[in-house]
Amino acid sequence: MEAWESSSVTGSVGKHSLVGVLRHDKAKVDLPGAVILKTPEEITTLTDWIDYYGLEADKKQLTVYKLVGADLKSGHGTLYEIGTAVSCPDFSPEPRCGNGLHFSPSPSATHKYASGTRYLACQVHRKDVILLGDKIKAKECKVLHEVDIDGVKIEPATVAA
Numbered sequence: 001m002e003a004w005e006s007s008s009v010t011g012s013v014g015k016h017s018l019v020g021v022l023r024h025d026k027a028k029v030d031l032p033g034a035v036i037l038k039t040p041e042e043i044t045t046l047t048d049w050i051d052y053y054g055l056e057a058d059k060k061q062l063t064v065y066k067l068v069g070a071d072l073k074s075g076h077g078t079l080y081e082i083g084t085a086v087s088c089p090d091f092s093p094e095p096r097c098g099n100g101l102h103f104s105p106s107p108s109a110t111h112k113y114a115s116g117t118r119y120l121a122c123q124v125h126r127k128d129v130i131l132l133g134d135k136i137k138a139k140e141c142k143v144l145h146e147v148d149i150d151g152v153k154i155e156p157a158t159v160a161a
Helices: 046-053 108-112
Strands: 008-010 020-023 028-030 035-037 061-068 085-087 101-103 118-125 130-132 135-138 140-147
Touching: 061 101, 061 108, 061 140, 101 118, 101 140, 118 135
Parallel strands: 008 028, 020 035
Antiparallel strands: 061 118, 085 140, 101 135, 118 140, 130 135
């Protein structure tokens, strides 16, 4: 079930029923026993964003994803070399696109905002994260490793001697 804009959902759910309601905008839902699901636009805290997407995080850091080309460069030309720290020299904490390094909650979600052939797992400091709906921006990151579209680490090829 979905509820949009100024709509209202009322009713009741049996004790053992599982009904999920995806609430959009400011729709009112009064359905005892239902599970109310938020959309990214309704999420206002980083903790809720992390929980919504089921991300790996601790109290200080968060793992997010970047799509880059075969040369490990973003669409804006920033090099994301594995094992290095990358920073944005003109970072702005304003909650708008630009002036930051942008990341998605999963490798597959990166395609909404970028094109490329390689997915990177990156670690950012929670204190520097700015929410932008279904993506974030940060001041800097550490490039951890390459992953596949499902987020599984890709081990570097070893050269036989």
